[in-house]
Amino acid sequence: MGVHEEELPEEVRESVEEAWPLFVDFLKKKEARVTQARKIILTQVFSRHDHFCADDLAAELSSGMNHVSRGTVYRTLALMEEAGLVRVIRDTDVHAHYEHTFNHPNHEHMICDTCGQFIEFSDDRITALVEEACERHHFAERTHRIVVFGTCEQCMQKK
């Protein structure tokens, strides 16, 4: 497990030292292996990134002494998401999904992880709070999107 990490700034090392054991636990519960590549990736994730994309991360790790291949980066990021250490802000689903908005008041969506069903919901209070947040940040809203992921009632009952 000889990962080169001597030049890490203090705060990064601290984050890694807290996050890594969590990932190790997760992997052991899953009977997956604690590997060098996984530690390198976790370290890089907690290093210089606020928001980053998978491909940039892969590029950063494609050379240098802590080399990890693209495929492994993608595979590990998926694991880290499952472990709750990383969050997808903007996901690339296979398809872009649309709906027509004509005669269709603003509403948001819940998507069932199991059956893929879209459930529509709306709440004016949420809309108002989002607007309020935009004002606070002097941000001119064009549109917003709220998606909740989880399990729908029917799929819940089947379990």
Added chain:
Amino acid sequence: MGVHEEELPEEVRESVEEAWPLFVDFLKKKEARVTQARKIILTQVFSRHDHFCADDLAAELSSGMNHVSRGTVYRTLALMEEAGLVRVIRDTDVHAHYEHTFNHPNHEHMICDTCGQFIEFSDDRITALVEEACERHHFAERTHRIVVFGTCEQCMQKK
């Protein structure tokens, strides 16, 4: 402009009859052209779809008498979105964006259309309302994501 539409159900024809003039206005303002293909696509969008993906739509229009090519479907869907007649629920950005969640309380994002900057914000009241909506729909939330698109303060000033 000979679009075959004799077999459309009543309600679809009504929607099309209301939406099409809006699209025409939009196109004229933009000095773009009012074409047969654009009407076929709009009609199809308002026909049998609640939620649909670009590719399925393209597939449906790839044969039959109202034939439109894949490329045109993608191009027109973008125009319809610009016109506000269609909404993207789940977008395929070029990259998937991540962030690490460790020591990072739950928060949402605003993304600037102009500079691409991510602005973080959070509001517990929104979170609570989303949870409430899930209870109402008996939906077991795993996670949710709120993204606001628009223009940030700095880019606003430059205009």
Added chain:
DNA sequence: ATTACTGCAAAGCATTTGCAAATGC
């Protein structure tokens, strides 16, 4: 020893694009 993981390069696949022909204005 056994089995999972990694690296590599090739495959996948939705979307985009270039260009000649067709169509709207």
Added chain:
DNA sequence: GCATTTGCAAATGCTTTGCAGTAAT
């Protein structure tokens, strides 16, 4: 007639996958 659109097919580019070698248990 002129400029924009379309259709087609090829290109693009992120992501996934197969497989043989390597590392973890």
